[in-house]
Amino acid sequence: MNSDGKLKLRKFLKEALEKHGDHGELDDSESLFVSGRLDSFSMMQLVMQLEESFGLDFSTVDFDVSLIDSLDEIEAFVDANASS
Amino acid sequence: MGVLRPFWSPTFLPFGKGAAFLRKTFAKSPEDLAVTQIKGVKLLLWANVLLAMKIILVGVFQDQLQVPSLAAAQDAFLAQQSQSLAQAWAAVILSTATYSLQIAFWGHLFIGIARLAGFRLPRSTWRPLGSKTLMEYFNRFHYYFKELLVDFFFVPTFFKMFRGHPRLRLFFATFMAAGVGNAIWHFLRDIDLIVTMGLGGVLASFESYAFYCLVLATGLGLSQVRMNMGFKPSLSLAGRLRSFLFVWSFVVCLHAFSDGSRSHTLGERLAFVGSLFGVS
Numbered sequence: 240m241n242s243d244g245k246l247k248l249r250k251f252l253k254e255a256l257e258k259h260g261d262h263g264e265l266d267d268s269e270s271l272f273v274s275g276r277l278d279s280f281s282m283m284q285l286v287m288q289l290e291e292s293f294g295l296d297f298s299t300v301d302f303d304v305s306l307i308d309s310l311d312e313i314e315a316f317v318d319a320n321a322s323s
Numbered sequence: 324m325g326v327l328r329p330f331w332s333p334t335f336l337p338f339g340k341g342a343a344f345l346r347k348t349f350a351k352s353p354e355d356l357a358v359t360q361i362k363g364v365k366l367l368l369w370a371n372v373l374l375a376m377k378i379i380l381v382g383v384f385q386d387q388l389q390v391p392s393l394a395a396a397q398d399a400f401l402a403q404q405s406q407s408l409a410q411a412w413a414a415v416i417l418s419t420a421t422y423s424l425q426i427a428f429w430g431h432l433f434i435g436i437a438r439l440a441g442f443r444l445p446r447s448t449w450r451p452l453g454s455k456t457l458m459e460y461f462n463r464f465h466y467y468f469k470e471l472l473v474d475f476f477f478v479p480t481f482f483k484m485f486r487g488h489p490r491l492r493l494f495f496a497t498f499m500a501a502g503v504g505n506a507i508w509h510f511l512r513d514i515d516l517i518v519t520m521g522l523g524g525v526l527a528s529f530e531s532y533a534f535y536c537l538v539l540a541t542g543l544g545l546s547q548v549r550m551n552m553g554f555k556p557s558l559s560l561a562g563r564l565r566s567f568l569f570v571w572s573f574v575v576c577l578h579a580f581s582d583g584s585r586s587h588t589l590g591e592r593l594a595f596v597g598s599l600f601g602v603s
Binding site for chain 1 (some may be wrong): 444458476482486
């Protein structure tokens, strides 16, 4: 994932957090879903965003929330699975 | 749906979602533990405030002002006894309010105790009166039930079905969770009734709840799709009031089909709700 992609992703996650009334800082290694900062519907929005932006196919992945629980983990996941 | 149930969650609903999730939420330092436990105490105090509110509501409206229970209002309607429209509406609204307070109290009790044990769990009910959309209401009202439905029904459907049609995909996955999953969970929860009522009796008395699931799921699915299309609820005072009235009118009307009692058929409940709007 290039820096532009990561920046867009960070913006998307910040907006999702703000929708949940969370205006706190977002560290790259910080848990988003397991910590309860974002809920599972936000996770689905993130999945759709990742599919659209990076051409990922989640139907072929043995999915677990820990795969995309922080910005660092999302980046690693995208790098390992992106088709373009 | 069988998961290891921790000591604070004696119901079929896994508050805290299960061992793997709990392990990740345990306080990581003595300071973290102290903060979590203080939050637990605060939540338990709030739970008792909600319980007191419920008791006061019942005492004032049901005992003093003689507002009937929902079942009694439905019985009176079916027996064609004299009952004013205001009384019937008051019965439905009061039943919705006491049920909502009970659900919130119940969730806070379990999560408060879990926090005392050191688990940093999100609340089960979080400001449902502030919901601006139906989807937000569903998310805020009963978080762990919603999470259960999402994990077992929404996610598998979402990952496998209609991947080329984003809105249909979102609608169908929501429908499978809030409708099909919801109905299956409640049917299985009360499966012991087959012993006393027989399978036919259980299915017949479940039709009202199945109808509730159908309408709820359709409403939530449309709410999801609408948000996905870029709808943003107005944050002005008038906008918030409109959202509140829309969301809670939907919830109140639908409550007449989901009060948990199996004593009235779907047809009887439809006729009762119709009478609230002057349809006979």
